[in-house]
Ligand SMILES: C[C@](O)(CO)[C@H](O)COP(=O)(O)OP(=O)(O)OC[C@H]1O[C@@H](n2ccc(N)nc2=O)[C@H](O)[C@@H]1O
């Protein structure tokens with residue numbers, strides 16, 4: 001928060017964005033465009049990246065935090081792509097929709113004449129410096145890059161005072177990646193299409209999670225490809241269209257963590273374990289030490305264990321660490337809010353007066 005206030009004083013906007021896990025991930029057949037239709041239940045958890053955007057003379061991105069060395073500080077960074085995409089969109093809209101002329105009465109000449117109205121478009125759309133305080137593990141199946149992209153859209157929108165329609169933000173989010181739309185939304189929500197169509201789901205309760213983060217990440221395309229390969233090897237060709245499961249919907253409606261633990265499902269889990277067999281030992285240990293359920297998060301390799309409260313979370317985190325099967329163990333509570341502004345410069349709609 002102090003960093004956010006300092007950023008605001010320098011004319012920057014800071015946005016906080018959560019990591020996600022997938023409580024359910026049902027993978028349909030591979031589509032002609034290479035993606036897979038999904039039915040997923042996204043769940044945002046309280047493990048956050050903070051993104052600060054500040055006006056700059058050229059586009060730039062920097063990182064801090066324990067995972068900073070794993071993320072490019074170049075134009076490949078998804079956050080920088082998001083900032084440029086929003087700038088391009090705003091410029092295109094301004095060009096397509098030139099300032100409307102308005103009629104005014106000019107007393108000296110009598111008749112009405114046309115003059116351009118005062119520009120409504122915000123000034124100063126241009127290069128920004130994006131700083132990512134990174135706490136979300138990288139290539140971990142927790143949508144860290146997507147979270148940064150979503151946060152940057154929200155931060156630049158606030159910085160440039162664009163007030164972009166949610167529909168347009170969603171369009172840009174989908175262009176950046178399948179998980180970006182959910183990072184804008186947060187909470188617990190159903191994802192369909194390739195994951196970019198996000199809709200609310202009736203859910204109650206707060207859930208406590210223990211996350212076992214692996215040292216080395218997994219590539220999302222490689223895990224989907226392994227899922228296809230395993231299905232082909234088994235001769236599974238008639239993959240049904242993915243649908244949310246009644247058990248998961250009932251568990252969420254009831255807010256019952258035991259029912260939720262039993263309903264956790266991830267169709268990418270087998271593929272992630274096939275590529276990283278060492279994860280099975282950690283999964284078994286978590287369940288043995290009392291988790292209500294355990295699952296590979298998204299495309300992995302992070303493992304998410306559901307426990308029945310904060311004490312259970314501490315006990316499991318200690319047990320997993322002490323047993324030596326997992327070196328980086330975190331605790332988080334869900335659901336968490338989607339990308340939200342922490343602080344904005346004075347004088348802007350979101351800033352202090
Ligand atoms: C595994 C999940 O995290 C579950 O939420 C997502 O499906 C992955 O979302 P993401 O990382 O934002 O993925 P994208 O950047 O859109 O796609 C990366 C690659 O993952 C594969 N991919 C992704 C999403 C999807 N529905 N089907 C796919 O097959 C494709 O090979 C794609 O080229």
Ligand SMILES: Nc1ncnc2c1ncn2[C@@H]1O[C@H](COP(=O)(O)OP(=O)(O)OP(=O)(O)O)[C@@H](O)[C@H]1O
Nearest residue numbers: 071077078138139140141142143144145148179220
């Ligand atoms: N801002 C960013 N934050 C994290 N990774 C980024 C970012 N920009 C680009 N990347 C790259 O994207 C790749 C995937 O990282 P990310 O942390 O998003 O994976 P993930 O959590 O497995 O994604 P998902 O769960 O959405 O499939 C990494 O190789 C990373 O270097």
